[in-house]
Every structure is written in C-alpha cells, then in structure tokens.
Amino acid sequence: MSSTSRAGRPKASSRETLAEAACELFLERGYDATSVADITQRAGVSRSSFFNYFSSKSDVLWSGLDERITTAVDDLAAVPHDRDGTEVRHILSALVADFAPDSLALAMTNSSAMGLDDELEQDAALRQARLAAALADLARRSGVVSLTADIAAATWAAAVLAAVRAWAESGAGRGSVGDRFAEAVRAIARLPWSPSAI
Amino acid sequence: MSSTSRAGRPKASSRETLAEAACELFLERGYDATSVADITQRAGVSRSSFFNYFSSKSDVLWSGLDERITTAVDDLAAVPHDRDGTEVRHILSALVADFAPDSLALAMTNSSAMGLDDELEQDAALRQARLAAALADLARRSGVVSLTADIAAATWAAAVLAAVRAWAESGAGRGSVGDRFAEAVRAIARLPWSPSAI
DNA sequence: ATCGATAAATGGATTGCGTCTAAGAATACT
C-alpha cells in the first residue's frame, strides 16, 4: 500500500516496456514471426524475465481482459443461485465497465497486418470458454438443466467478447465497451434464427 | 474409388492403430504425461509418421468432429443468405447426424481420469469458435448486425458442442447426438436468463 | 524380370514455447 515496496531488488523492467516492445514487433514482423526472445531483446531484458511478467506470449495481449475475467469467475462462483439472471448481468457489466484494453485493441484493429486473425480468434475463444464455464456452473446451480445451461452460458459469454470486438473494430474511440455490452444484452432479447420463429 | 490404391507404398499403420495406442496411454498416464513419441512407440511406428495421420496430439481425439465441422463450414459458406435460420438448422443437424465419435466420447467420459478437463474444455472452445465464425459470417450476409450475429452464432455453435458433451456424459449409449441436438434447439427457444424476462 | 513413377515411412535436424533451478545482484531493515 505504501509507495516504496518494503524490501528486495526493485523491478528493472516494467510490464509496459515489454508490452510495447511486443506490439512494435507484432506490427513490424507479425505475431508468429516474433519470438519471445525477440521481444525481450528489444526490451533489453533476458528471456527468462519475460515469464516473470507474462505467462505466455499471447498473454501480452490478453492479460487485461484475463484479470477481469478472473474476478468475474470468482464473483460468479460466489453466487449461490441466480434464477432470473440479475446477478449475471451485474457481474458481466462490472467486467466490461471502464474497460479499455490498450494492447488488445491495437491487435484487434491491426489483426490482419499482424497476421493475427487466426490467433486472435482462438485466444478469444479460450477466454469466452473460461467465462462460459463459470456461467454454466451458476446456471446449473440455479436449476437449469445442463444442456440448456451450456447454451445460455455460451450466449452471455459471447456477448462479452462480441462487445469487446465490436468496440475495438469501431475505432475504439466511439462509445465504451460497456455501451457495446448493453447493446449486446438488448440483442440477446431478440435473437434472430430462433426456432421459436418457425 | 477403387478398392486398391493405384500406386505407391501401402500404408503400414492405420489411423486407428495410433488412436488406440494414444487412448490407452491417455488412460494409463494421462494426456499431458503422454508424449507423441510415447504414442508412436506403442503403435510401433516412427514419431514422424504420427503427423502423417494427425495434425496434432489433440487431433487424435477431435479429428472426427473436425471433419464434420469442416464440411459444415463449407456448406455454410455456400449459402448466400438465410433469413429465418432454416438452412442453419439443416446444416447443423447434418453435422451431428449419426455422429458417434469413438475416441472423443471415451476422452470426455474419462476426462478427469485422463487429466483432460482443461484440455478438453479448451479444445472444445476452439471447435465451437470455428463453427461460430462460419455461422456469424452467414448471419451478417443475412443482414444481421455484426454484434448480434456473433452472439446468435455463438449460441448455435454452443448448441452443437453441448449436444456432443451431453451425449458423451450420458453414457454415450442412450440416444444419439442428433437427439441431443434436437433438445438443444428446443432449449434455445426458451432460454432462461433472457433480458426480456425483466 | 527390370525399370521408373508414385506414395508412404523414416531419421534427423531445427525452431520455439514454456518450465525449472541455481546463482547473482539490488534494495531495505537492523
């Protein structure tokens, strides 16, 4: 809590230094063509240090969202049951509130230039799944049958990631991720392709 | 088309030989503790040959579904537009029709024994995302706004994978994947947690 | 039978991610 950390060697390189170096290289050479060694070399630190700051190469882009998903997952796990979905909406709204992912937005808008199209799609799928798993658990706790819980959970998790995607692709300037998520929630209410429309 | 392949050295080891060896080892030691070299050693072929049959280690479990998803993706791409979702339901029904994934079902039912819980969740997410991408494209072609298209697509893709999961976890004996998918489609019509329920 | 053409199997090298460990370096507290 105090400004000076109590003891120990101070950090020589910040997360942001590494993230900047990584994004530069992703733009220059593309994601696949950039190795972790390249990133640390440009940042002026050893390769080992990279994994003190990020758990993987893709984590450079996703750590911001990952943290928020982690707290959301924890919050969802703490809810005993949620019959009408009120808790879910609140927790997911908190997830996206004031969310402005620097590196991720850059990557999403320049995905084709970075050769990231596939990579981003897959990484997003993993985050979506992690969130969906927590949502499905809560749904089952709330009495929803397993099959239905999986589907409803996937829908809400997709709303979160679609909101981030839409926000990034619309220049990341207009509106917030939260606004996009509100749109997404409204969209769920009137989903097309519903079998009930037959 | 003819029974005898025209020329060239005949295949010495079948896909199934490798798949069986892999599943055995997954059950014995777990997924992570089983290397590709272990699999090929038990199957009696060289490590290089493994990648002539499977594109990755996890592909051993998922190749069956992957093939079906590939054709579904192609079919979806060939549809110019689908305003009421009729085509979507047909293509997805075809995807799951008479689907009985041997290795995958075994892995899903024994996921905890194989130390596969995380692995399967992630692999499933990737398949779900691939299908969802094709569905979202079609939705956009059909005039659905991008944000909504992503969400609706995720819902349907989730229905497919949830059906497979539900089928595998119910002993893989009772009913078919197709039956489960029909259930899933009915579930979509009356999704809980809908904001319209406010 | 012999000879190519084709297709598969193989050995081996390579790259890169992610993990781990032991050693070293910088700081604060006493």
Place this chain on the structure above:
DNA sequence: AGTATTCTTAGACGCAATCCATTTATCGAT
C-alpha cells in the same frame, strides 16, 4: 556490516510441430 527479501539472469530441459532428404514398398509398363 550483516541479513532477509525480491528481482534478474543464464542455462538447461522436455516437448510439440515443421521440414527435408533418404529409404522402402508397391504399382504399371516395357
């Protein structure tokens, strides 16, 4: 000074996946 704490770093490791050159097996045609 000494000590505990915290970070950095070098280096090695295992493994997945790719790549290439070589070998082996079968075909069809001469």
